[in-house]
Amino acid sequence: MTDIIKQNMDDNLQHDKYFSDHDYDGIKELNNPSPYWVLLLFLGTIGFSLFYAVRYFGYPDNGMDQYSEYNKQMAIAGKQANQNPSEQAGVFVMDKAQMDAGAKLFTEKGCIACHGAKGEGNAIGPNMTDKFWINGCKPTDLQRVITDGIPAKGMAPYKSMMTEGQIKSVIAYILGTLVGSNPPNAKAPQGVECK
Numbered sequence: 141m142t143d144i145i146k147q148n149m150d151d152n153l154q155h156d157k158y159f160s161d162h163d164y165d166g167i168k169e170l171n172n173p174s175p176y177w178v179l180l181l182f183l184g185t186i187g188f189s190l191f192y193a194v195r196y197f198g199y200p201d202n203g204m205d206q207y208s209e210y211n212k213q214m215a216i217a218g219k220q221a222n223q224n225p226s227e228q229a230g231v232f233v234m235d236k237a238q239m240d241a242g243a244k245l246f247t248e249k250g251c252i253a254c255h256g257a258k259g260e261g262n263a264i265g266p267n268m269t270d271k272f273w274i275n276g277c278k279p280t281d282l283q284r285v286i287t288d289g290i291p292a293k294g295m296a297p298y299k300s301m302m303t304e305g306q307i308k309s310v311i312a313y314i315l316g317t318l319v320g321s322n323p324p325n326a327k328a329p330q331g332v333e334c335k
Contacts, residue, residue, distance in 0.1 A: 234316045242313025245306055249298065259318035261327030264294055268314055269321045270329050277334030282311050 162169040196204050246252065246259075254265030261267035266274055275285050286307050289297030298307060 234312050238309050238312040239316045240313075241306075242309035242311070243317065245302065245310050246313055249301060249310075251310070254294065256323070256327075258321065258323035259314065260323040260325055266330045267327040268318050269323055269326055271319070271333050271335070272329035272331045273334050274331035277332070279311055279315060282314065283307060286310060 159168045160171045195202070202208075247257075254262065255268050256262050256265070259268035261269075273281075275281055275290070285295060286302075287297065287299045287304075289295045291297070302310070
């Protein structure tokens with residue numbers, strides 16, 4: 141019985157479908173083809189790479205190459221350079237229109253609740269009309285405080301409520317109108333004197 145099983149196994153092993161044509165010193169190589177899904181996945185990646193190469197490198201004047209992307213970025217930078225100076229980073233314009241817009245935002249966004257209607261300060265917020273400041277003396281320091289807030293001291297961040305240009309309008313109003321206005325009932329100075 142064992143001889144019959146052994147003979148059947150030998151016959152099956154000699155069958156061509158199990159072995160490739162390679163023969164190395166009497167050692168035969170098994171024929172183990174990859175599953176069809178692996179072959180399809182491999183062909184799919186080759187097809188995708190051809191599509192990608194043509195789309196981003198080989199198709200003429202498709203606007204997707206590095207030179208086209210560079211030209212698009214330079215056009216955007218050119219537009220930003222020509223925009224309103226009050227919208228540019230680090231630039232603060234102190235004209236009447238900017239300060240009027242800032243005064244309106246100061247009221248609409250609720251700044252008066254903590255800083256008073258005339259910037260005089262109250263129990264919550266500091267006086268904004270004197271030359272003493274708590275968080276730095278530069279307009280960029282004031283912009284950082286308004287944008288990011290100081291939650292530990294009750295100052296909410298306004299970056300989600302106002303655009304950068306609107307924040308700069310509020311800063312223009314504070315620096316151009318409120319500072320030095322000496323309103324009645326002003327809160328005592330806090331922080332360091334800014335010169």
